[in-house]
Amino acid sequence: MTQPEAFFEPGFAEGRAQLHTAEGDVWELPLPRWAADAGPGDQRLLSRCRGTTLDVGCGPGRMTAALSGRGVRALGVDVSPSAVAMARSRGAVALNRDVFSLDRGAQRWRHVLLVDGNVGIGGDPVRLLWLCRRLLVPGGTVLVDLAPPGHGLRVTTARLVGAGAPGAWFAWAVLGLDALAVVAAAAGLRVAETWLVEDENRWQAELVHADSWPAPVAGAAA
Template sequence: MSAPATAHFGAGGDAPYDVALRNGGGVLRLVEVAAGGERRVEIGRFLAAADAADDSVISKIRGPVLDVGCGPGRILHAAIRSGQLSLGVDVSRTAVEHARERGLPALQLSVFDALPQEGAWETLLLLDGNIGIGGSPAVLLERCAEIITPLGSILAEVDPDPHVDRGFVATVVDDDGRSSSAFPWYDIGAAALRRRLHGSALDLVESWTVSGRAFVRLRRA
């Protein structure tokens, strides 16, 4: 499957995502496509250590593990510390460099690129909103189903509201107000995702919440 022909996370402009990662500031600005409402996510959260909610996901993984949209490597680090053979991929050069500086194995690739060992990954991670990559969970998950083993799992973070199903126009804005090019993003909850998966290559087989965050496990149908 080829990559969607759209801008990606934080690209363009004056590379504010790169600046935000280096300086620990900046925000991900999300404007809802249908309603025009706005919310913001602090970029600093992507630099934080894994917390109890993240650990609930790590406890369910088995290797080898592919962390899609690994960013600077906070979840990748936790997966490796748990003893699992793991690799991260991200489109951001700065994010990948940050991960590598920490000694973490990461490659500058999109999930829609040709990836190492496709079909051999036991667990694929889509955390920190990464189910929104490309602006279409259905397209993203169809691609992810090609990457895991026949008995593998996709562990994804979803919206805490199970019925949320909404697209966004997203930008990354650094502390000096410089903005990236706009790119598509998406939020979806567990119930809405289950409906969208009907008739697809994946089944939603488990869901749970910890500390106000929600997660699901998907397997091949």
């Protein structure tokens, strides 16, 4: 499976795109919100970033740029060169990198952001959250956007569809609020707080280190 490296430039030029899963589900992607400056629905996440922050799957960089504007040291990473170029054009510091290549930076970040469904990157939220936990300094947190309650954990393949030809299939997952505690625990994290941004119907959570750090549970995301 590939990741959607070449999506952002044509997707944002068209102004619309959908995520289609192998099961036939269709998710409308809020491209105008992603391309705009950080909005009201982002503020509770941003307000909790009080130190070095890694923005995973930063896209056009609205969160990374907002943090930099607040004087917070922030780095965005994304597999799409077009997305990274867009992030840099708005003043964000961003790297064209796969998050799973960052393990050498263990215990460097005060916060890791997984917004806009990016907890689904790679199709295995347990593996991704385990990596995020390794990247945190002691006492650090993971801040995440989630699907609404009732979605559970759904592992799938998906592709991006806009006005042009559909993109390649890639591994993806959808994590609902109702499955968060189990998935977080399997990654050595626990849920500190959850909340709803009603205007945008966005469920969000803050995760912290669990008391013990067991090895990832084999097949937990299957």
